[in-house]
Amino acid sequence: MSGFSEDMPFFDEPNARPSAPSGIAARAMAARSGHNNAPDYLKGLNPEQRLAVETTEGPVLVLAGAGTGKTRVLTTRIAHILATGKAFPSQILAVTFTNKAAREMKIRIGVLIGEGNVEGMPWLGTFHSIGVKLLRRHAELAGLRSDFTILDTDDVVRLIKQLIQAEGLDDKRWPAKQFAQMIDGWKNKGQGPADIAEGDARAFANGKGRELYKAYQERLKTLNACDFGDLLCHPIRILRANPDVLKEYHKRFKYILVDEYQDTNTAQYMWLRLLAQRPQGKPGEIGRSSAETRATVNICCVGDDDQSIYGWRGAEVDNILRFDKDFPGATIIRLERNYRSTAHILGAASHLIAHNEGRFGKTLFTDRNDPEDGKVNVHAAWDSEEEARAIGETIEAYQRQKHNLNDMAILVRASFQMRAFEDRFITLGLNYRVIGGPRFYERLEIRDAMAFFRVVAQGADDLAFERIVNVPKRGLGEATIRQIHDTARALRIP
Template sequence: MGSAVSSAAFSTRPGLLDGLDPEQLAAASAPRGPVCVLAGAGTGKTRTITHRIAHLIQSGHVAAGQVLAVTFTARAAGEMRARLRGLGVDGAQALTFHAAARRQLRYFWPRVVGDRLWDLLEGKLRLVAQAANRAGVATEAEVLRDLASEIEWAKATLVSPDDYPAVAARTQRDTPAPAAQVAEVYRNYEKIKNSAQVLDFDDLLLHTTAVLEEHGDVATEFRDRYRCFVVDEYQDVTPLQQRLLNAWLGGRDDLTVVGDANQTIYSFGGASPRPLLEFTRRFPEATVVRLERDYRSTPQVVSLANKVIGAARGRPAGSRLQLIGQRPDGPEPRFAEYDDEPAEAVAVAGRIRQLLDAGVPASQIAVLYRVNAQSEAYEQALSELDIPYLVRGGERFFARKEVRQAISALRVATSRPSGADVVEQVRTALAGVGLTEQPPPGGAAKERWDALLSLVELAEELAATVQDADLARYVAELEQRAAAQHPPTVEGVTLASLHAAKGLEWDAVFLVGLAEGTVPIQHADGDDSAIEEERRLFYVGVTRAREHLSLTWALSRNAGGRRHRRRSRFLYGLIPEDHPAARVARAQGKTFGGATARCRVCGGGLTATLEVKLGRCARCPSNVDEELLERLKSWRSDRSRELKVPPFVVFTDATLVAIAEQRPADDGALVSISGIGATKLERFGAEVLAVVRAAGRG
């Protein structure tokens, strides 16, 4: 794919490009024109492209306001803006494709349509349901979600309702209904949407493309404004996004693309690495640079990642990047097999507790799984150990009550002149909404405090990168982040799907549920291209880890279930031959903190997770107080509604059974029950003991 350029051929402004490695420097200092950066995971692609933008601006090749950089997530766009700001660049646009298109459409719509821009449809299921009903298609929630996804795929791949049946047949689409019916739902959906004068997210791209293609005066104005384009994660562009990019360019070639075909994981949504792999066919004179030095992960993690992707079948030439670890040695990746998923979750939570005790911040630990439904077991296991966690895709940071109150307080504070620096002003303003000098002991209050502290840390980051930053500038940055849903870091273990983890990294990563049928996902079996995409998704998961990497799987879904599963095919060739695969030791009994758990009735060793929780083996009879158990469940239901959390976050069913069996009389007896730690004792201990006493009197 073209030839790499020598960095010595171009002059650079002193200091700006210092610290870049030879390949990063070659990409950053390449002249205007088409540049393709093939960047492996952890090789510093964001650093490279932001330095390239800064170099082009400071060298006078382009003005900051003439640069448009696009990526695929609001978080990545926010990080790019922050990096550019740190390099002294203000005015360059760094946005997602959809955000850029919406901004352009809002500007040009009155001229082209002659009216205000139509409202944006936040969710399409209601309209899809109406469209399906008109077409005589089932309207169950699962069917509607599948129909909505199919419409999104069709629009992303530029397939019209009329063409859909033929394209679905040619590509062998697994359609949620007969293709002709899906086409009719699609057609009805477009009619209903247009009649209501609303746009969906794909329309932002479609209409912007149409405006630039069909209105020469608009296209001329746009192209006079934007001269230089940068596309991050180019392996994930859809045909619709590529067509919009072509409309932006208008035949010009001042384009830098960055991508890694080994990380193509959105083919189901219409994404394709083909534009990346065929870049030099379109631009024969393009400069091509390969980034393979991995600065993120230890050599041990890098070695495993290379093995994972090296086993892929049919890799095109442009994807054959071999990562080279640059960090000092670290621990070998851990592999472990468990009897069932609850046992796997308990073990992972226990290992996370060890890492926390060793000083690894909770925000630098992640548990990654294939499907979101897997998170529940880990939420329970972490809750039992009082470990804070955040579920990506859960409640949005800027929607939280304390964050909304904080932003309001900060806006008010901007109207009061102060001689203090921006960090001190932020601390003072947030003191009024709950930010104390010392954190509260735990629970919900600690979570609120952590959220407020993250806003202070954001102010510290701004003060360190922007000279003379004031409170007004900080509030503007905060509002921009809120609009882009780009939250600051909050302490807590991250629970996320492998897809949601793309573009992120942590010191410690736990890849869980690595069993056949889950990784690769069951519906991918029999389709070689789908299996290879699952392998790339696994590779993305591995490359999220900086130092600690754990890979686990379970032989049964439920506790005590038949152990019929087998580990993922992607693990073969990765586990050392002499590795025992960390099978759960049955004969010796399960140990916690170095001590063997024993049955409180017969004294025998306990092996199963539920046995350890109850404090007795399955052979010994239960002495559960059914009346007390019902009272505990009623109390838990009231508390969960009050706290607005699922019941298991208060206490799991197994914990309630253990309490009803053991009837603890004091704090010491209560905390001896597995899963009740200091935090839960403080939050709920007195109430639980009161319920136990009341049941005894009754």
């Protein structure tokens, strides 16, 4: 049970308003202490953090440097909105960048205001998990059924390979994986087949890029399937083409919160603006850069323009830099007190990032003043083998000083750089553990098991069928599988 009164609205009653404070709101008021009359959940916040929590109305951008407590600010802000009766849990849209961050946020809010109140927050999750929820509710508007399948990367590549071969193209000259990456890039920009630039369309398969992209989308619809990019692109098109649906969500969401805003790509930015901006102009202008479409909304984005590291997968740091233009009159709050690093580390990092152009600017500092904190040392190595050899010697020296291996870590920019270290550590007999590797659902055996389930659930899922037709080995070759496909097409079996 939630702490709200019994007249709390169901999900389909977006216009209902919170009644007089009761439940968690009443408990919050009762918890107010003599110090500045603050409820318990606000205790321990520094002045800037508290300002970010209590500035609930209008657009707010929180520039949170690394280690400044941004997760605490976000979770406490949600708790504050709920505890003061400003909104019901179902009226808050809270978007995180990863599933792990969403789970952590739910746990922290539960600690602050009670687990039952967090369970009433159906719109707390990643861009894609919320996109799935929206799409399943309005699947027919995208030409799908609500039980659509979400294809993984392997399925996408196999499907594209089928289409390339059907066009009589050489799939070695024009690899399916390459085209899958191109499609993913287009969808990160919110571009369908009709939207891509002519030069991009002609860059693959002798100018057949647009036709293949269109055939791919049509095949997905036939299979009642989506890829990862569709989980945002379909909702964007639905909201743009159906003002009544968009208006429903405008009424539903009283508060919008976004984490890691600097890592959003163009499609995520378009999706967010559609939901966040209350349009005053024509429906066709919604989600575009028109002053007529802008209206005040209670949106809070938390991010750090200095930590934008995902440009290689479509992230646009300009999204955070133009926040005050997208939402005129926005309040900008800087969190600069660092609780994680030493003064030496902050000094080195600040000196480097100061060379970046086009940034808001902030100065991180720490109250930590430990004379034993080590300085940042920089060493250059001739190649990866020399680097691994030097680090191996350093680790052995630390071991002789009785330091534990569990207290040491090596960070690399890309996984291929680990090879030299692993070879060296094996030679030295050093125990090590690699953090990372394939995720659970990316493991071969798990993908095979999921494909069996998909064939049972949807017999027309030929991508899943193709995956498991030879698992375990049944002696079926590519020619036989292609003949099965051709027969299915001739009989008009999807």
